Amino acid sequence: MTTAALTVLDHAWALLGAGAWLAAGVTAALGRARAALVLLVAGLVLTLAKAGSVAVLAGRGWWFVQEKVLLGMPLLATAALVAAVVAGPPLRAWATGAPRRLGRERAGTVALFTAGYAALAGFVVTYLVGYPLTLPTALIAVGVVAAAALLTARSLPAPHVDVVGEEAPNAGLSLSRRGFLGVAGGVVAIGATGTGASLSVLSAAPGHTVGGGPGPSRRPTVSVADLRGPDTPAPGGVRRAYGVTARKAAVRLPSGQDVDAWTFDGAAPGPHLTATEGDLVEVRLVNQDIDEGVTMHWHGYDVPCGEDGVPGLSQPAVAPGDAFLYRFRADQVGTYWYHTHYASHVGVRRGLYGVLVVAPRTDPDPADLDVVVPVHTFTGGAAVAGVEHVAAAGSSVRLRLVNTDSDPRRFALAGTSYRVVAVDGRDLQGPGETSRTAVRVAAGGRRDLVFVMPETAVALFVDGVVAVWLRPRPDAPDGEAATQDTAAWPELDLLTYGTSTPVPLRTASADRQFTLVLDRGLAMVDGRPAFAQTVNGRGHPSIPDQLVAEGDVVRFTVVNRSLETHPWHLHGHPVLILSRNGQPSSGSPLWMDTFDVRPGEVWEVVFQANNPGIWMNHCHNLPHADQGMMLRLRYDGVSTPFHGAHAAGHRHPS
Numbered sequence: 204m205t206t207a208a209l210t211v212l213d214h215a216w217a218l219l220g221a222g223a224w225l226a227a228g229v230t231a232a233l234g235r236a237r238a239a240l241v242l243l244v245a246g247l248v249l250t251l252a253k254a255g256s257v258a259v260l261a262g263r264g265w266w267f268v269q270e271k272v273l274l275g276m277p278l279l280a281t282a283a284l285v286a287a288v289v290a291g292p293p294l295r296a297w298a299t300g301a302p303r304r305l306g307r308e309r310a311g312t313v314a315l316f317t318a319g320y321a322a323l324a325g326f327v328v329t330y331l332v333g334y335p336l337t338l339p340t341a342l343i344a345v346g347v348v349a350a351a352a353l354l355t356a357r358s359l360p361a362p363h364v365d366v367v368g369e370e371a372p373n374a375g376l377s378l379s380r381r382g383f384l385g386v387a388g389g390v391v392a393i394g395a396t397g398t399g400a401s402l403s404v405l406s407a408a409p410g411h412t413v414g415g416g417p418g419p420s421r422r423p424t425v426s427v428a429d430l431r432g433p434d435t436p437a438p439g440g441v442r443r444a445y446g447v448t449a450r451k452a453a454v455r456l457p458s459g460q461d462v463d464a465w466t467f468d469g470a471a472p473g474p475h476l477t478a479t480e481g482d483l484v485e486v487r488l489v490n491q492d493i494d495e496g497v498t499m500h501w502h503g504y505d506v507p508c509g510e511d512g513v514p515g516l517s518q519p520a521v522a523p524g525d526a527f528l529y530r531f532r533a534d535q536v537g538t539y540w541y542h543t544h545y546a547s548h549v550g551v552r553r554g555l556y557g558v559l560v561v562a563p564r565t566d567p568d569p570a571d572l573d574v575v576v577p578v579h580t581f582t583g584g585a586a587v588a589g590v591e592h593v594a595a596a597g598s599s600v601r602l603r604l605v606n607t608d609s610d611p612r613r614f615a616l617a618g619t620s621y622r623v624v625a626v627d628g629r630d631l632q633g634p635g636e637t638s639r640t641a642v643r644v645a646a647g648g649r650r651d652l653v654f655v656m657p658e659t660a661v662a663l664f665v666d667g668v669v670a671v672w673l674r675p676r677p678d679a680p681d682g683e684a685a686t687q688d689t690a691a692w693p694e695l696d697l698l699t700y701g702t703s704t705p706v707p708l709r710t711a712s713a714d715r716q717f718t719l720v721l722d723r724g725l726a727m728v729d730g731r732p733a734f735a736q737t738v739n740g741r742g743h744p745s746i747p748d749q750l751v752a753e754g755d756v757v758r759f760t761v762v763n764r765s766l767e768t769h770p771w772h773l774h775g776h777p778v779l780i781l782s783r784n785g786q787p788s789s790g791s792p793l794w795m796d797t798f799d800v801r802p803g804e805v806w807e808v809v810f811q812a813n814n815p816g817i818w819m820n821h822c823h824n825l826p827h828a829d830q831g832m833m834l835r836l837r838y839d840g841v842s843t844p845f846h847g848a849h850a851a852g853h854r855h856p857s
């Protein structure tokens with residue numbers, strides 16, 4: 204069973220268990236001894252089931268169960284045991300007509316309710332707090348359960364006589380309505396106070412973590428504003444000067460619908476930027492009328508930090524009427540893209556994106572047809588749909604797939620076999636021929652597919668819909684390609700694809716190691732409490748910076764405790780994938796800038812800290828980033844003159 208399925212099952216046991224215990228308490232209070240007894244047994248069974256799911260989950264990693272093992276289960280098991288011991292015998296006596304003891308029945312009823320509160324508290328702690336569990340959280344949870352138990356005891360009317368040996372005329376104990384309100388009010392007050400206290404702790408100044416390496420040195424600091432690109436091309440390269448204007452424009456989608464887009468140069472995608480290895484890329488961005496501000500971030504391109512386009516961190520946002528000059532050497536070959544990083548969850552979706560392709564200086568095997576496929580979804584339809592290309596049979600075709608959306612996309616190439624030659628711009632080693640396999644691309648990710656054009660049509664499906672047609676002749680029929688059930692195809696696993704070769708990186712031991720546990724929970728985001736997308740229980744900007752030093756080998760363990768996919772993206776550095784769920788990467792060395800961490804997955808990645816700066820490290824599901832899931836990786840000795848509450852500029856100015 205997958206970790207995600209186990210997590211759901213564990214939630215189910217917790218909620219059903221809480222329901223059973225509370226129902227047992229209510230039925231006991233209403234004088235239904237038999238029903239209460241049955242519910243007590245159900246509660247015990249569900250508690251055991253939960254213990255089982257927690258035990259299995261523990262095998263998947265401590266991060267998945269920490270709060271359950273340290274708090275939820277001990278609390279629940281104790282309460283359940285007490286309920287069984289205290290409530291069981293009197294209920295049984297009552298149900299079988301044996302002599303009754305009202306005092307004991309009353310204590311049993313309180314114990315049954317308390318087991319319900321304990322089950323509920325465990326669930327709430329898992330749901331709202333998760334990893335890591337802190338002592339204040341544990342104390343609040345235990346306090347709320349104890350307070351609820353006390354209030355329940357107080358709200359149950361005391362028995363007047365302890366009836367022994369005869370049937371009580373007024374069977375059962377009734378809960379007064381006022382009593383219930385008292386319980387609810389008291390518990391809510393305690394819970395709210397505790398939650399408020401926790402949140403104020405979570406919004407405290409974040410500081411930094413050092414990942415097992417040394418702390419900050421006293422070296423003189425360099426400003427990111429001074430970490431700029433060179434102003435000359437490499438020998439043999441040329442200067443590629445582009446002027447790009449951000450402006451609002453109507454964009455016609457393939458569906459025929461016009462959308463009010465935010466664009467680079469009036470189109471979405473924006474201008475197709477190209478360069479050859481060694482060229483100097485120079486882009487002058489002018490903001491015409493995007494009131495919110497705009498920048499250009501070079502996704503996956505390891506530019507100097509001052510060129511990275513993160514407002515409030517590497518530059519101020521470019522306001523209407525302003526301009527910014529980006530300059531960097533095109534020393535990485537491959538398929539990349541650019542997008543605004545200001546309020547990016549809105550700006551990118553509305554159209555502020557484009558493709559950057561850098562060709563090698565000498566290409567021994569250029570494709571006859573080279574096509575970029577920047578998949579993007581607007582409200583109103585897809586930006587790439589029903590595109591037609593003609594490629595003579597026997598010619599070579601390269602498709603550069605770019606996922607500019609916030610959700611993963613599933614590509615399927617029907618009608619031909621193919622090879623995946625590059626991932627996130629970087630070439631794979633020994634990529635083998637494959638067919639009838641789908642290629643999953645994380646939000647922000649890229650894949651380059653090459654194939655030799657067959658005699659019949661080839662269709663590129665995106666999530667089951669044909670986005671691109673390639674035909675050997677303009678009038679070639681759709682043929683078999685159109686009728687393929689690509690949804691049934693397996694997904695190509697990049698961790699086993701291609702040939703393993705040595706990498707120029709010390710992977711066995713890292714200088715620093717950071718764990719990022721991704722989840723949802725109650726946290727402060729931009730100064731407000733929210734049901735946030737969290738990293739280690741906190742939301743931006745209250746997540747501690749990760750401190751590294753130039754030259755460090757840095758390892759990340761990225762754990763997804765949540766039930767949503769998180770495409771993890773570190774700026775300025777590609778990461779080498781070491782393993783997923785403990786399975787080592789055994790194919791081609793896999794360098795990625797965005798890797799999809801699906802629910803329940805654990806990824807180990809490593810990179811070399813060789814690009815000084817202060818870098819965003821975030822989920823590339825951009826709404827998730829906006830809801831708190833981003834932090835900064837900071838090099839020792841680097842500072843930024845740009846600041847503000849919204850260092851990543853994901854919020855609209857108010």
Ligand SMILES: [Cu+2]
Nearest residue numbers: 769822824827
């Ligand atoms: Cu996410």
